[in-house]
Structures are given as structure tokens and as C-alpha cells.
Amino acid sequence: MEPKLELHGFNNLTKSLSFNIYDICYARTEEQRQAYIEYIDEMYNAERLTQILTDVVKIIGANILNIAHQDYDPHGASVTMLIAEHEEAPEGNISEASPGPLPETLVGHLDKSHVTVHTYPESHPYEGISTFRADIDVSTCGLISPLKALNYLIHSFDSDIVTVDYRVRGFTRDVNGKKHYSDHEMSSIQDYLTEDTRAAYQMMDVNVYQDNLFHTKMILREFNLDNYVFGVNAADLDKEEADDIHQRLQKEMLEIFYSRNLP
Structure with a gap:
């Protein structure tokens, strides 16, 4: 086990985890598109998002100081929590490269820390x-x-595509006055995901180790058209239409994954 870093005063490092999740759907008619947006708005309203972030705060071992949440008209929601570290750190090595819990395993203002979520249906x-x-x-x-919350967050949403950024900012000093720009070893964000999650997604890393900057893109490997058509069954589509929808969805997903428009 890595020896504990003895610090001079408070740990001043800021650890930031940012990620986007995308759920893609095909809605053939205007009525189906409106129904999908309404479904998403209900599924991920401010109340549900507040519960997800409350679980995140528990996972990382923090206290909620304040919560602000808002449902927007016509669509979308936001939640912001300020959080504080517990007086006693949670048991175990919280920065060890291992997955955090899944949603089913779970029986805010943060002080100098925060958790936020914003949704964008379109x-x-x-x-x-x-x-x-x-x-x-x-x-x-x-x-x-925040790394221990990543596994839980991915499984809390219908995540077709996920982009994740993790960065450690600032420095902290040890008892001898030496500056430390990170308090844990790290090779990849993927180390904090379960084996099942890694198997389900195709992943690509772009890491800048000397700057403690880590980036991972994820896209589902398996494509089942039934999971992407809204308001109809894939079996009820004729082959030509099913192939056309499949091609449109795949193009949309690849464009988001690679962050560029494709011909």
C-alpha cells in the first residue's frame, strides 16, 4: 500500500471530475419527439437529479451544506450542491485505482467543493x-x-456515449516543505470503472500525465435498434426503414464520440 503523505497543514489540491453523458433516440414523428422530451424531463427532473447527487456525496465521503435545484421551462433541469469533507476521512484509500459502487449497491453546498448537474434535451x-x-x-x-463516484454516475443514466475529464489542480506541501502536485498515483480513468463497464464500452484515452490531466471517451459496443426507437418496435419497421434509422443513429453517435461532423 502506498505510504500516507504527511502534509503541512490542509490538503490544498483540487480534484475535478467533469463528464458528459449522451442518450440517443430516434423519434419518427413530431408527437413521438415531444413524447420523448417529456419522458426525459420526467425521468431526470430536479428531484431525481438531487437524489443522484446526494448518493454521489455519500460515495465520496462528504457532507452536503446547501442544495439549489431548478426545473426549466420548457425543458431541462439543474442541481448544484456545496459540500464539505467529513471531519474524519472515510475508511480505506479513497484514491486507490478501483471502481466505486454501482447504484444498486447503495444501501448539496460543499465547503470549497461542489457537485453540479445540468441537463439538455434536444x-x-x-x-x-x-x-x-x-x-x-x-x-x-x-x-x-470524486473518482469513486464515476462508476455510479455512468450507471445512473442511460449512457450511450460518455466523455470524462479528470484533473488535479494546485499543489500541497508535505511536512518538509516539498510541493506535491498530486496525492495519488494514476494511469487512466478506466481504472475506476468495473470490468463489466469496460467490456460494454469502446474507450479511448488522451492523458497528459505531467499535468495530471486525464481524458477518456466511451461509446457502447453493442447496438440494438429496439433500444433507440421511441414509440415503435423495431420489428414493426420494414428492412429499408430500419437500415436507414440504424445508419442515422450510428452517424450521430460517431459524430458525438469523435466531436466532429462526418460526411
Whole structure:
């Protein structure tokens, strides 16, 4: 086990986890598109998002100081929590490269730290593609680390595509006055995901180790059209239409994954 870092005063490192999740859907008619947006708005309203972030705060071992939440008209929701580190750090090495808990295993203001989520439902008026995006930020100071919440967050949403950024900012001093720019070893964000999650997604890393900056993109490997058409069954579509929808959805997902428009 890595020896504990003996610090001079408070741990001043800021650990920031930011990620976007995307849920992609095909809604053929205007009525179906409106029904999908309404479904997403209900599924991920401010109350549900507040519960998800409350679980995140428990996972990372923090206290909630204050919560602000808002449902927007016509669509979307936001939640912001300020959080504080517990007086006593949670048991175990919270920065050890191992997955955090899944949603089913779970029986805010943070002091100098925060958790936020914003949702963005949208639809294409002509192509039939609808997209739900959630932006989540977990920023902590002190001993607590946001990495243990990543596994839980991915499984709390229908995540077709996930982009994750993790960065350690600032420095802290040890008892001898030496500056430390990170308080834990790290090779990849993927180390904090379960084996099942890693198997379900195709992943790509872009890491800048000398700057403690880590980036991972994820896209589901398996594509089942039934999971992407809203208001109809894939079996009821003729082959030509099913192939066309499949091609549109795949193009949309790849464009989001690679962050560029494709021909």
C-alpha cells in the first residue's frame, strides 16, 4: 500500500471530475419527439437529479451544506450542491485505482467543493434524432476524491456515449516543505470503472500525465435498434426503414464520440 503523505497543514489540491453523458433516440414523428422530451424531463427532473447527487456525496465521503435545484421551462433541469469533507476521512484509500459502487449497491453546498448537474434535451426537426445530454461536475478539496463516484454516475443514466475529464489542480506541501502536485498515483480513468463497464464500452484515452490531466471517451459496443426507437418496435419497421434509422443513429453517435461532423 502506498505510504500516507504527511502534509503541512490542509490538503490544498483540487480534484475535478467533469463528464458528459449522451442518450440517443430516434423519434419518427413530431408527437413521438415531444413524447420523448417529456419522458426525459420526467425521468431526470430536479428531484431525481438531487437524489443522484446526494448518493454521489455519500460515495465520496462528504457532507452536503446547501442544495439549489431548478426545473426549466420548457425543458431541462439543474442541481448544484456545496459540500464539505467529513471531519474524519472515510475508511480505506479513497484514491486507490478501483471502481466505486454501482447504484444498486447503495444501501448539496460543499465547503470549497461542489457537485453540479445540468441537463439538455434536444431534437432534430427533420432527421428524427433526439439527444439527451447531462453535464456533471464533481470538484473536491482535501482528502476526498470524486473518482469513486464515476462508476455510479455512468450507471445512473442511460449512457450511450460518455466523455470524462479528470484533473488535479494546485499543489500541497508535505511536512518538509516539498510541493506535491498530486496525492495519488494514476494511469487512466478506466481504472475506476468495473470490468463489466469496460467490456460494454469502446474507450479511448488522451492523458497528459505531467499535468495530471486525464481524458477518456466511451461509446457502447453493442447496438440494438429496439433500444433507440421511441414509440415503435423495431420489428414493426420494414428492412429499408430500419437500415436507414440504424445508419442515422450510428452517424450521430460517431459524430458525438469523435466531436466532429462526418460526411
